[in-house]
Amino acid sequence: MHTSEDFAQELIDSGYDFFTGVPCSIIGNLITNLTDRPDVTYIPAVREDAAVGVASGAYMAGKVPVVLMQNSGLGQCLNTLTSLNLIYKLPCLIIVTWRGFEGKDAPEHLIMGRTCDKLLDTVGIPHHNFNHDNMKALINMSYKLVTENREPLVLFLKKGIID
């Protein structure tokens, strides 16, 4: 298990410098860490599409943004991703917590848990999964992909990988 502090540090060391999102219990400590750090700012968003919108503005003003959300929020921001980010080529890293993975969760998470990766395949947003061993490599690779391809990229984070 990685600490949220290490996870945040790795994002910052990779070059990400703007953070926004909507909480999920899986990333609760990560958001607390980003909020408390003196070296970066975390903008609490009221909805996931607002977070993606703010991140898109930040990118155009020179930042490389990260958006944090639960997979339930993917539905909320799908129109912004398809009719803003994908067509204008406005990139951001989106860290999405995967509730409802393999059907083990509360009922409201089961349908999105079963379909969130396929949903991204359908609209053409690339995605990868964090596991216990690939945290640093995946974050580093994501920065290269986000800045070179100029597209949103989703990294799925299941329960139990960060504290």
Next chain:
Amino acid sequence: MNYREAITTITELLEDQLVICANGLISRETFTIRDRAENFYMIGSMGMASSIGLGIALSKPSRKTIVLEGDGNLLMNLGSLPMTGSLQPGNLLHIVLDNEVYASTGNQPTISNVIELEEIAKSAKYAYVKRVTTNEDLKREVIHTLKSEGPSFLLVKISDNAEQIGIGRVTHSPEQIKERFMSAISGKR
């Protein structure tokens, strides 16, 4: 005052300010009246103008950033008002052209005929809020808010008789809009 008069008055007063133009008639009309690299024209993602503008304003505090949207746009992302109010970006000017209809889709009513949107902006702690009903007042308020600390909010009541005939469509591609807008941001401090 209709759309065209309001947008003409606003754009005549612009220098190097960044403007996020909401999707639909507002982008098309602004493009037709005064196309400039500092305009970011949205063609989709309705409601997001205020969020995009907030992200820019926070990341580039030295540049005045203007959100230009309609009542329908604002109502679709009303949570943006308290987000902006909580963060207090002094360089943000939020202008809402309120004709009480979704003009881009043929004048179906919104709900701003009974809801005073500027009162919501006041509650959301915008530093300066004004309701404007005439072209003369609009000019005076834009001059004032361009110079003063924000976040400022202008609710501009306009008529719903937008003439859709003859309004151009934005001819730049989305990527072109973004590229020249980003150059306009990074070119100046």
